[in-house]
Amino acid sequence: MSINTKKEVFLKVRISHEEKTSIQYKADECGLNLSDFLRQTTLGYRLRNNSQQKEILRNVARLASNLNQVARHVNTYKDNLNKLQLLICLLEMETETKGIRECI
Numbered sequence: 001m002s003i004n005t006k007k008e009v010f011l012k013v014r015i016s017h018e019e020k021t022s023i024q025y026k027a028d029e030c031g032l033n034l035s036d037f038l039r040q041t042t043l044g045y046r047l048r049n050n051s052q053q054k055e056i057l058r059n060v061a062r063l064a065s066n067l068n069q070v071a072r073h074v075n076t077y078k079d080n081l082n083k084l085q086l087l088i089c090l091l092e093m094e095t096e097t098k099g100i101r102e103c104i
Contacts, residue, residue: 059100066093 015023027037030047040047070089 056100059096063093063096063100066096 023038024034027034030037032040032047037047066089070086070093074086
């Protein structure tokens with residue numbers, strides 16, 4: 001089922017004021033209106049719009065880029081490999097990995 005299909009049916013649900021506040025906060029955090037948020041969460045769509053998840057994805061992308069650069073360097077300069085530089089890069093990547101783990 002597509003998100004963009006015509007919405008023809010109205011659904012009423014009774015909730016407490018606290019529940020509405022909590023749901024509205026989560027919808028705002030995802031950058032969605034209340035209807036879209038409820039529709040997407042109840043239909044099992046994975047929401048990745050909040051700032052924490054975006055930061056995690058940025059960190060993972062940065063880490064993957066660094067790993068790719070290290071691998072390219074190792075494969076290109078096998079004989080003249082500066083082991084100290086390689087170790088520094090790997091330690092930086094380890095630090096980034098720990099930062100990502102803390103975000104999760």
